[in-house]
Amino acid sequence: MTAEHEATRLIRAGNARRELPRTVGPPIQRGSTVLVDRAADLYDERKPTYGRAGLAAQEALMSALSELESASAVRLFPSGLAALTGAILAVVQAGDEVLVTDAVYKPTRRFCDRVLARFGVRTRYFAPDAAPDEVMSLASPATRLVVLESPGSLTFEMQDVPAIARLARHHGILTLIDNTWGAGLIFKPLAHGVDLSVQALTKYVGGHSDVFMGSAAAAAPAMVEALDRAILDFGWAVSPDEAYLMLRGLRTLPTRMERCGSSSLQLAAWLAQQPEVARVLHPALPGAPGHDIWRRDYVGTAGLFAIELRPAPGPAVDAFLDALTHFGLGFSWGGFESLALNADPQFEVRSRKPAFAGPIVRLNVGLEDPGDLITDLRRGLDAFAGAH
Ligand SMILES: Cc1ncc(COP(=O)(O)O)c(C=O)c1O
Structure with missing residues (x-):
């Protein structure tokens, strides 16, 4: 057998399979490519075959955040704003209408007014301290989603989230909250009947003002599927290094x-x-x-x-x-x-x-x-x- 050339040997050098020692944090597994053992595994959808959906560090973070949010699943986005816009896009379609608190984070509003409008989704704003039945009085048969932010992050109006979620569900309308202030820790939106609990992990979970990420948590399988479909279709991904930093922040x-x-x-x-x-x-x-x-x-x-x-x-x-x-x-x-x-x-x-x-x-x-x-x-x- 002829010896392989150095260029070939260097491609595989150091790649021997080995058990990793256990550390306190997850391994930072960098990988777009995921290697499979056999040809039959290439199209096996039960196993990871590509790194975009996240490997060890992202999985560890999603699992820890599910615990925090009492969710059946949490999905990650490259920023808090991406989590908000992504979760909204996951559940609306042309012809729908969205009711949004007037105190909503300004870039979320810009997305509604510019992007949603361009794709035939209408946004109407309600007073941030409106009573639940005032909010619901704006609903029409086209209303698909109510977007809450409580407290508003500049003027701190509180919304009666459980009552709004209950009324919305009664009318077949979904609710989504920007719960960055509650951080999934001091307020648990899913336990109060909200369908999608979103937060900018960039703030309290990261905690050190040096990394961007957002999360969307859901309890119902249909909501998790909607998030997964949107992530697959849009191609959002977060890096293992940043997922690691988020998990480190979550510990404290x-x-x-x-x-x-x-x-x-x-x-x-x-x-x-x-x-x-x-x-x-x-x-x-x-x-x-x-x-x-x-x-x-x-x-x-x-x-x-x-x-x-x-x-x-x-x-x-x-x-x-x-x-x-x-x-x-x-x-x-x-x-x-x-x-x-x-x-x-x-x-x-x-x-x-x-x-x-x-x-x-x-x-x-x-x-x-x-x-x-x-x-x-x-x-x-x-x-x-x-x-x-
Ligand atoms: C209430 C609120 N939601 C969402 C975001 C967006 O987070 P990110 O900067 O990670 O996109 C912010 C950022 O300031 C915010 O204040």
Whole structure:
């Protein structure tokens, strides 16, 4: 037998099959190609034959998220927005109508108004704090889906999710929630009758502001099939490295959320006493809008909330934000670091502008010492008061 050339030997070198030692995390298995043992396995649909649907790390993450969401299955998407748009696309068709909360994450709204409209799906918006029967009064025979986001991630209106889900199901209408604030941990949408529980894992599950991913969880086999079909047809995939990072974040989710939540409540209670603050929008704060629903349905709180400042011109809000040193200025949330932003420019797209007399500042409370964060906020409020 002639010896093979080095170029040929190097293709297979190091590829001997071996049992992997067990580690705490799953192996990061990189693979588009999946090798099968026999020709008969190539078209065996019961076994993985291609890597796009995910290998060891993605499977471990989906399984862990199913546990978190009390779901029969969870599917992964390349970002939170992709999970929202993907789950919507999985269940609508031309001629359908979708009812969406007016406080929905702005890019989700853009998708509805631009993409869904282009494919013959009409979107109508309902007030984020509308009572369940007000929401359902908008439904028509064409209504296929109600899209919820509770609390709204800028103005923190709470929706009566169990009641809306119950009424919708009674009318044969599906419900989907953006549950990024609840993270599948402090609120379990599927247990409250919601059909599709979606979250941006980018926020609390990832927890470190360095990786994008989204998930859609479902209980009913028909919903899981719909998600699978959409994933197959559109070709969404997530990398094993990022799935690994998400799983690592998930391990500490309860501990981080507990700390972010309790610090945020401490800050919220303090802010409510400050003369420059007109109102605190934090569902877990007694007396705040939506608190009764939060107390009934949630087992904890996230660290994201907002304040309404006393009426003041824009530069005073900028002075507040620019004086902060522990709060970074940025759009995301759910990470270990505190963040702040002025929310008003994002209200322009809404069907009805929220009725606030003063400017809204959103705060993401991270893992810093809450006393230091309060000192920082006082500095910001002093700058705000001094600027008008
Ligand atoms: C409420 C909400 N949903 C979804 C998303 C989208 O997540 P991603 O950035 O992973 O697409 C965000 C991001 O800011 C968000 O705030």
